[in-house]
Amino acid sequence: MKKYLFAACLLLTISGFAQTALRTKTFNLEKGIAIQGYDPVAYFTQNKAVKGKKELSVFAEGATYYFSSQTNKDLFLKDFRKYEPQYGGWCAYAMGASGEKVEIDPDTFKIVNGKLFLFYHSWINNTLTKWNKDEINLKSKADRNWQLLYK
Numbered sequence: 001m002k003k004y005l006f007a008a009c010l011l012l013t014i015s016g017f018a019q020t021a022l023r024t025k026t027f028n029l030e031k032g033i034a035i036q037g038y039d040p041v042a043y044f045t046q047n048k049a050v051k052g053k054k055e056l057s058v059f060a061e062g063a064t065y066y067f068s069s070q071t072n073k074d075l076f077l078k079d080f081r082k083y084e085p086q087y088g089g090w091c092a093y094a095m096g097a098s099g100e101k102v103e104i105d106p107d108t109f110k111i112v113n114g115k116l117f118l119f120y121h122s123w124i125n126n127t128l129t130k131w132n133k134d135e136i137n138l139k140s141k142a143d144r145n146w147q148l149l150y151k
Contacts, residue, residue, distance in 0.1 A: 020061045020062040021062065022062070022150070022151075023061050023062035023063055023088070024062035024063070026088050026149060026150050027062065027063050027088035027089055028088055028089035028090045028101065028103070028104065029062075029063055029064075029089075032062075032063065032064050033063075033064050033065075033066065034063040034064065034065050034084075034085075034089055035065070035085060035089055035104075035106055035118070036104075036106050037051060037052050037054075037066045038050065038051055038052060038066070038106040039051070039052040039065075039066060039067045039068040039069075039072055040065055040076065040083040040084060040085065040116065041067065041072035041073075041075050041076050041083050042067075042068055042072060043083075043109055043111060043116050044083060044111060044114075044116070045072065045075075047111075049106045049107045049109065050068045051066075051068065052065065052066025052067045052068050053066055053067065053068065054066060056068070056069070056070060056072075056073050058073060058076055058077060058080070060076075060080045060084075063084075065080075082114070083116065084116070085109075085116045085117065085118045086115050086116060086117050086118075086142075086146075087117075087142060087146045088101075088146070088149075088150065089104065089118060090102060090103075090104065090118070091103065091104050091118065091119050091120040091127055092110075092117040092118060092119055092127075092131060092138070092139070092142055093119055093120065093127035093128070093130050093131040093138060093142075094120060094127065095141075095142035095145050095146055096131070096137075096138030096139060096140075096141040096142035096145065097130075097138060097141070099141075099145035099148065099149070101149070102120050102127075103120060104118040104119060104120055104121075105118075105119065105120060105121035105122075106118065107121070108120070108121035108126065108127075108128050109128075110128060110131070110132075112135075112139075117131070119131060
C-alpha cells in the first residue's frame with residue numbers, strides 16, 4: 001500500500017513540475033512577473049488596473065503576481081485561477097485574430113463572465129475596440145488558439 005501511495009505522490013509532484021514549466025514557458029511574464037506587476041484581483045474588485053507591490057507577491061505555478069493589498073493577496077490565494085488573465089496574459093484580440101502572443105497594456109482590459117481579458121493598446125491601435133466588434137467569434141478562436149499554444 002505504501003508503494004502505491006508513494007507512486008501517487010511522485011506522479012502528482014512530477015505533474016506539478018510539468019505544469020509549472022509549461023506555464024513559465026507559455027505565459028506572458030517579464031522576469032517571472034505576470035501582468036507587468038499589476039494586481040489581478042483589483043481588476044475584479046476595483047474595476048481598474050492597480051500596480052501591485054513586490055512585498056505582496058505570490059508565486060502560482062510558474063508565475064509571480066503582485067498585489068496592492070493583503071486582502072487582494074488573500075483572495076488570490078483562495079482560488080488563484082479565478083483571477084488569472086485568460087490566454088496566459090497575452091492580448092486576447094491577437095490570440096483570437098491570429099493566434100499570436102502579443103504584449104498587453106495592463107490598463108486595457110475587460111471582464112466577461114468572471115474572466116479577465118487583457119489587450120494591446122497603443123496611441124494608434126486599441127485592440128479592445130476591435131474585440132468588442134466581434135467578441136463571440138474572436139473569443140471562440142482565441143480559446144482554440146490558446147489550446148494549441150498551451151501544450
